[in-house]
Amino acid sequence: MSRLAASRLTSPAATPMRVARVLIACLMGVSLLSACAERPEPVTSATPTATEDAPGAVAPLTGESAALEILGRPSLAAKIGNDVEARPQRGLERADLVFEELVEGGLTRYVAVWQSQIPEELGPLRSIRPMDPDIISPFGGIVAYSGGQQIFVDQMENTPVKNFIHGQPNADPFMYRSKDKPAPHNVILRAEKLIDDQKGLAAPPTQFEHAETAEGASALQGGTPVATIHATFSASRxxxxxxxxxxxxxxxxxxxxxxxxxxxxxxxxxxxxxxxxNIDNQYPGVPKTVLIGSGTGHVSTGGQVIPVTWSKTEATAPITLTTEAGEPILLAPGNAWVELVPLISGAEVRFE
Structure with a gap:
């Protein structure tokens, strides 16, 4: 067990639930990988065969009670379109986490991550963007997308995540074009089939911290009431x-x-x-959301909202959320959407 894990077990803030999380992570050999010059190999881990609930165990991405078979399987990230022609998207309602990001023309796309629930199919898959390696790397596991500019594909492949790209031989058994939408909004992933084929990959580490109950969430403990959250990316989103x-x-x-x-x-x-x-415009015409660094934001849970500070130290590190006083933010058990609203003209966040 690492010194960090041991310190978490003995800290005053360690609850039985958090102790269980740390022990499970240590036993399963879950670790974050640092980016390197050579393309890293995906982490593999034996998948537990038992299906009964593990006492005190929770799914790493939702904080909800989970069976051993869920604890052991890898996460599946996918780049999902949000054009009008792409809606309604398949499987998005079952994602543990959804990140919304700005792309060209003031539009947005999603990076969605599934682990506790795997839909039979999901999509439509779209192309990778320069911020996606920073979003997806902390999860390890699998990423699926339709392609992209070669520079961005190379960046995504140079991560501790196993890539499945439409048109590549390893992806052919798991992807097809549906007939219900026009191209390019019709690349569909057979998600269950892919997860079954990749059971040797390690489960994801915990990303955000969760309270043991909804009532223990930070927003409910120290937030203020909110009825509506407005997250404007542009005039068209x-x-x-x-x-x-x-x-x-x-x-x-x-x-x-x-x-x-x-x-x-x-x-x-x-x-x-x-x-x-912030937005980095180093790639002409392709905005890159800047995630390595820190900034401000808000977390809303249970009809209440609390201001937060966010930080991310490197590509493979998760986003850390803290209160203005520096205390860890606890989410309620359940799914989460992350709106990455740019600090640019025409974009704003309002709470009513």
Whole structure:
């Protein structure tokens, strides 16, 4: 066991749930890999065969109770389109985490990550962008996308993540073009089949910290009431989240209209994380969200919002969230959407 793990077990803040997380991570050999000049090999780990719940064990990306078979499987990240032609996207409602990022023309796309629930199919897959390696590297596991500029593909492949790219031989058994949408909005991933084929990869480390119960979330302990979250990326991408006390979730809208899944239900989130980020324009015409560094933001849970500071030290490190006093932010158990709202003209964040 590492000194860091040991210190977490003996710290005053260590709860039984956190102790269980650390022990499970240590036993399973989960570790963060540092980026290097040579392309790293994906981490492999034996997958537990038992399916019963592990006492005190929680899924690493949601903080919810999980069976051993979930604890042992890798995460699956995918680049998902958010063009009007791409909606409704398949499988997005089952993602543990969804990151929304600015791309060309004021539009947005998603990096979604599945681990606790794996849909049979998901998509449509779109091309990789320069900020995606920084978002995806901390998870390890698998990433699936449709392609991209070679410089960005090379950057993504030079990470501790196993790449599956549409049109490449290793991806052919798991991807196809559907007939219900026009190209390029129709590349679909057979997600369950891919996960079953890649069981030897390690499970992801914990990314965000979670309270043991919803009531213990930081926003509910020290936040203020919020009814609506407005996250405007540009004139053509004005996103919002409205608190629904009946369902106990935030409901998502785009351009003032409900954002619907394939069953006609409005997409929802237990936790909404809004981070203000800088944009690097080193690639002509392709904005890059800057994630290595720090900034400010807000976390909303249970109809309340709390200001936060975010930081990320390197590509393979997770995003860390703390209160203004420097205390760790705890999310409620459940899924989360992360809105990476740029610090540019026309972009803003408002709470009502």
């Amino acid at each position: 004005q996103q919002s989240w409205a608190w629904d006390a009946t369902q106990g979730v935030f409901l998502r809208s785009q351009q003032g209209k409900p954002d619907l899944d394939t069953d006609g239900k409005t997409r929802s989130a237990t936790n909404v994380i809004v981070l203000r980020v």
